[in-house]
Each structure stands twice: as structure tokens, then as C-alpha cells.
Amino acid sequence: QGRPESPQPVSLFLVATPLGNLEDLSARGRRVLAEAKAVYCEDTRRTRGLMSHLGLSTPLVRYEDHDARAVEKLVDRLVRGEDIALVSDAGTPVISDPGLKAVQAARAARVPVVSVAGPCAAAAAAAASGLPCDSFVFLGFLPRGEGKRRKILAGAAALGKTLIVYESPYRILDLLADAEAALGPAAQAALARELTKLHEEWLTGTAAEVRAALAAKPEILGEFVACFHPEPKPEAAA
Numbered sequence: 001q002g003r004p005e006s007p008q009p010v011s012l013f014l015v016a017t018p019l020g021n022l023e024d025l026s027a028r029g030r031r032v033l034a035e036a037k038a039v040y041c042e043d044t045r046r047t048r049g050l051m052s053h054l055g056l057s058t059p060l061v062r063y064e065d066h067d068a069r070a071v072e073k074l075v076d077r078l079v080r081g082e083d084i085a086l087v088s089d090a091g092t093p094v095i096s097d098p099g100l101k102a103v104q105a106a107r108a109a110r111v112p113v114v115s116v117a118g119p120c121a122a123a124a125a126a127a128a129s130g131l132p133c134d135s136f137v138f139l140g141f142l143p144r145g146e147g148k149r150r151k152i153l154a155g156a157a158a159l160g161k162t163l164i165v166y167e168s169p170y171r172i173l174d175l176l177a178d179a180e181a182a183l184g185p186a187a188q189a190a191l192a193r194e195l196t197k198l199h200e201e202w203l204t205g206t207a208a209e210v211r212a213a214l215a216a217k218p219e220i221l222g223e224f225v226a227c228f229h230p231e232p233k234p235e236a237a238a
Helices: 027-035 043-055 067-078 098-106 121-128 146-157 172-185 208-217
Strands: 012-015 038-041 061-064 085-088 113-116 136-141 162-167 190-191 200-208 224-229
Touching: 012 027, 012 098, 027 043, 027 113, 027 190, 038 043, 043 098, 067 098, 098 113, 121 162, 121 190, 121 224, 136 146, 146 162, 162 172, 162 200, 172 190, 172 208, 172 224, 190 208, 200 208
Parallel strands: 012 085, 012 113, 038 061, 038 085, 136 162
Antiparallel strands: 162 224, 190 200, 190 224
């Protein structure tokens, strides 16, 4: 007879949750959310909606990455032997979302950190952008200052890679203008709005074309992932 398997050590589970389409949650993610002693989340109202959809009643705890006391309490529970799941409002925790402090504190306490893979807006947009993505530069949310944004975009563009940026509907036109200025109007661009949701939309073309197309819309709503490549399309190159 084989020996019984060793029990799974207590862990901090980073569970990737749907960007919008609830079918994107993995079976493993659902199991972890069901079995954890608590689910730490950005917004209990947002996560409660997901848990209700799944038929789960695991206790929810609001988590703030910059709150040292909240991080300490989370790690105390791990050290006491409780499995804890950590989620963000959508996508993968820590990737331009809260969670870094919890991961660092858990590792410092020698508690295993387990990433339960799943939705990530940057990867989803990169894959469907039509731009080269054998490697890419993820910039997350850029600073609000125009000068800083343009400097970051120009510096990253020097690597010759596709750039991935998150932006809100309130500043997306500014970002596109900055990309046009920093990378050139002929730079390739692919703009995704409301990924995985009912009204998912893509705009593709040059940086100048995408900015003009978006500016022509009567209103701009939703969350955006912008993808840029500093080089023009090969057939358009001089």
C-alpha cells in the first residue's frame, strides 16, 4: 500500500477572478474560494456578487494593501493555520491590483503563496491585439502627469517591444495623445474596451487612427487596455 499523501500546507491563495464574464473563473478557483477560511477582497460588495453567483458563503474581509494592520491580521490567521484566499475586484491580484504587501508578509512568515491562475487583462489584451507578443512590456497605470507619461512611453518604446497600458475612460484620450507624441502617429495601436464583457470592443490601427476613432464617439465608457508597438506595420514601413 502507498503511503497517504501529506496534508497540503497552509497557504495564501491568490485567486484570479473574472474580468467580467463569470464563466472565466476556473474550477480550481471556485474550489479554493469555497474551502478557504476567509476571502480577503478589495470591495466586499463586488466580491459578494461573485460568491453569490457561485453559491458560496465563505466569510469576506475587506483588504487594503496600504493598511499595515490589515496585512498583519491576515498573516496572523495564516500562521494560526488558516488557509486564506485573496482576490481583487477583477483579474489577477498584485498585477496593478492590491496584494503585494500580503504576499511579501506571507513569504517573510514562511507561509507558502499559491497563485491560482486565471483571468488577467494584460495577457488577454496582448493575445488578441494582433501585435507581436513573444515578449511585451507591461506598464500598468501610468502617472497622471503628461510629461511623466510621455517619458515612460518613450523609454519603454526604445526596447522595441509591444507596450501594454491600463487606463480609465476619463484619461484614455490623453493616453492615446501621449502615445502618438512619444511613439509617433504611425505606431501600431490596439485598444480593448470592457474585455470579456457583453460590450467588448476593439479599435485597431495606427496610434493616430485609434485616437481619432475614439474621440469621434459620443461618449466614452468602460475600462481600457491599450496596446502599442513603436514600429509601423511592416507593409506600411518606408
